[in-house]
Amino acid sequence: SPAECPGLMPAALLVAAVVGGGLLLLLRRWFPGPQAARRPRHPAGAMRGKTVIVTGANSGIGKALAGELLKLRARVVMACRDQQSAEEAAQEIRDRAGAEPGQLVVKHLDLASLTSVRRFCEEIIAEETKIDVLINNAGVYQCPYTKTEDGFEMQFGVNHLGHFLLTHLLLDLLKASAPSRIVVVSSKLYKYGYIKFDDLNSEKSYDKAFCYSQSKLANLLFTLELARQLAGTGVTVNALTPGIVRTRLGRHVNIPLLAKPLFHLASLVFFKSPLEGAQTPLYLACSPEVEGVSGKCFANCEEEELMRHATDERAAERLWDVSRRMVGLDG
Numbered sequence: 001s002p003a004e005c006p007g008l009m010p011a012a013l014l015v016a017a018v019v020g021g022g023l024l025l026l027l028r029r030w031f032p033g034p035q036a037a038r039r040p041r042h043p044a045g046a047m048r049g050k051t052v053i054v055t056g057a058n059s060g061i062g063k064a065l066a067g068e069l070l071k072l073r074a075r076v077v078m079a080c081r082d083q084q085s086a087e088e089a090a091q092e093i094r095d096r097a098g099a100e101p102g103q104l105v106v107k108h109l110d111l112a113s114l115t116s117v118r119r120f121c122e123e124i125i126a127e128e129t130k131i132d133v134l135i136n137n138a139g140v141y142q143c144p145y146t147k148t149e150d151g152f153e154m155q156f157g158v159n160h161l162g163h164f165l166l167t168h169l170l171l172d173l174l175k176a177s178a179p180s181r182i183v184v185v186s187s188k189l190y191k192y193g194y195i196k197f198d199d200l201n202s203e204k205s206y207d208k209a210f211c212y213s214q215s216k217l218a219n220l221l222f223t224l225e226l227a228r229q230l231a232g233t234g235v236t237v238n239a240l241t242p243g244i245v246r247t248r249l250g251r252h253v254n255i256p257l258l259a260k261p262l263f264h265l266a267s268l269v270f271f272k273s274p275l276e277g278a279q280t281p282l283y284l285a286c287s288p289e290v291e292g293v294s295g296k297c298f299a300n301c302e303e304e305e306l307m308r309h310a311t312d313e314r315a316a317e318r319l320w321d322v323s324r325r326m327v328g329l330d331g
């Protein structure tokens with residue numbers, strides 16, 4: 001009994017965890033599920049001579065993406081809020097990918113501050129001669145109610161408005177660098193959102209899940225309207241939904257302590273790895289298959305059909321006008 005042999009319980013738990021983990025990993029091999037995503041090969045050096053900006057590149061999908069772009073020999077600008085974590089991530093990526101000096105640079109960008117977005121863009125315009133690809137990847141998910149420096153609800157402010165201003169301010173350089181691409185990381189959770197035009201900052205009521213969905217729908221409507229405005233400029237813009245990816249994005253979600261190990265194990269089997277999650281944005285950034293394609297959404301490196309409310313041109317235009325006013329582009 002456990003009383004007679006106190007080491008028995010922990011040992012039994014350890015054995016159960018190892019056996020359980022092994023079984024789950026085997027399951028993943030037999031039923032690859034979301035990991036079976038299409039993963040096109042990109043020729044070595046495919047991005048040589050190209051400059052790519054990735055927001056939120058210090059963790060998760062963005063970090064994996066920066067690593068892949070570096071391996072393809074792109075010059076990568078990691079646009080990150082947390083300078084120290086970004087420097088550490090950059091070192092790790094350089095060590096793995098074997099970067100040449102200056103091939104990977106870290107720049108401070110806090111999308112929750114319009115001042116920071118403006119400063120970042122000024123630096124980029126002053127220092128970079130061109131931008132071949134801008135990847136709007138950074139995001140927050142279901143955080144408690146907080147506001148950005150400029151008083152916007154955090155998820156709408158970071159996921160949509162911060163990237164809205166960023167893209168605007170870099171647009172002239174992107175146009176001058178044409179053919180160039182803008183890639184927008186959205187989420188399938190857009191399905192549960194709509195644009196609450198009468199309370200965009202959720203001051204009347206806050207539902208964190210709804211606000212994430214609203215912000216990811218805003219990413220899609222932004223892509224739609226921007227593609228319309230960019231027609232004929234040589235700059236394309238496409239969105240993507242990466243699927244469920246094992247990253248730190250869900251850190252604000254409360255999982256009961258006892259369920260955590262189980263959740264972690266299940267995530268190893270059923271979620272994509274960050275590298276797998278990075279395949280569609282990488283495809284949109286690099287592949288000749290999507291040359292000239294604009295205003296579309298992709299999942300698993302294939303075009304994805306969107307629900308009607310994400311292709312509503314009138315809503316996209318209205319959101320565009322409101323966003324311009326909110327970020328101070330209309331004076």
Ligand SMILES: NC(=O)c1ccc[n+]([C@@H]2O[C@H](COP(=O)([O-])OP(=O)(O)OC[C@H]3O[C@@H](n4cnc5c(N)ncnc54)[C@H](O)[C@@H]3O)[C@@H](O)[C@H]2O)c1
Nearest residue numbers: 056059060061081110111112138139187244245247248249
């Ligand atoms: N992980 C998933 O299952 C999943 C599913 C659908 C969509 N997405 C989207 O993928 C993108 C990347 O997320 P992830 O899963 O890699 O999560 P992550 O938390 O690892 O990465 C998010 C990144 O955004 C950065 N960020 C957050 N707030 C910022 C701010 N104010 N300024 C600058 N950077 C900021 C973080 O520092 C981090 O680097 C997000 O847009 C997310 O909405 C993820």
